[in-house]
């Protein structure tokens with residue numbers, strides 16, 4: 001018999017709340033049951049707009065008290081995440097918290113303590129780590145398909161006009177590192193572990209908020225180069241280069257529809273120079289254009305791995321969360337709160353707070 005679906009409540013009725021609600025329709029394990037707002041009226045409007053799904057809307061505190069809610073997704077602005085997440089945990093609900101789960105590494109630690117006190121699962125909604133393309137990429141690195149990683153390159157930037165008063169440009173809780181930089185940094189640290197060294201450059205608006213940043217991270221012998229910005233439309237891809245080949249996201253690194261992959265065969269066993277036969281001189285080819293064309297074609301012999309997904313891909317994190325909640329896990333093995341704090345620590349090293 002199939003298990004009953006996990007009944008989710010969303011806190012917040014904004015942009016990402018709507019996208020999550022829409023993507024939950026693709027979830028194998030969860031269903032949306034309720035939405036909470038600062039104003040019951042707004043939550044009722046949200047619920048009414050969710051055609052085809054039975055959900056109710058109410059004030060957040062009322063929703064958190066409901067016994068038929070199994071898990072809570074916090075989709076409020078960054079400075080409110082800790083407060084809403086801790087309220088959910090204290091009401092006995094496991095919680096999935098929008099990124100960045102906290103505005104600082106220290107605040108992430110406070111949420112972690114609250115989760116331990118409540119003995120409940122809490123996880124940052126770092127959805128990219130659970131999209132099919134990124135799951136496949138992580139498997140390929142684990143299987144050693146391209147050898148030992150030496151370089152990670154990623155960028156995430158969108159041309160977004162600066163609007164005075166917009167929370168994205170609030171120097172205390174926003175800025176491009178917390179809004180966009182968290183994704184490639186989380187991906188690099190998820191694939192490569194804890195960085196040994198972190199440095200970076202930032203460009204700021206007059207109010208002190210970071211609008212563009214570049215980061216350099218060293219993980220043993222691997223180096224990561226990450227860029228993020230609010231002013232340019234970037235390719236928003238990631239490439240991991242290793243001793244035998246590379247793998248790149250085709251399309252956005254957030255939820256790539258395909259991966260490009262190229263790998264050399266393992267090197268031939270080493271033969272000392274004195275034992276090698278003397279190579280004959282090449283005869284000049286009668287068709288030089290043909291041999292060059294073959295070389296050019298081989299340079300493009302990348303394999304394309306399709307990694308299709310449904311909706312916009314936010315449901316995969318919800319399915320991962322449900323799987324570990326059912327196992328009684330205190331933390332996600334892929335993205336524990338300690339990893340959230342470590343990403344914020346990297347960001348703080350670069351942003352200077």
Ligand SMILES: NC(=O)c1ccc[n+]([C@@H]2O[C@H](COP(=O)([O-])OP(=O)(O)OC[C@H]3O[C@@H](n4cnc5c(N)ncnc54)[C@H](OP(=O)(O)O)[C@@H]3O)[C@@H](O)[C@H]2O)c1
Nearest residue numbers: 012013014015016017037038042075076077078080098099
């Ligand atoms: N995963 C992604 O791809 C992605 C994309 C965009 C944003 N995000 C993250 O999602 C979070 C929300 O972003 P958003 O773009 O959805 O924001 P938004 O459109 O402004 O929505 C935030 C919602 O939170 C509620 N809220 C609670 N306390 C609030 C407060 N003090 N001030 C304002 N609103 C408050 C509001 O709903 P009520 O009025 O009903 O209470 C509001 O609609 C952010 O942390 C952001 O980083 C993630």
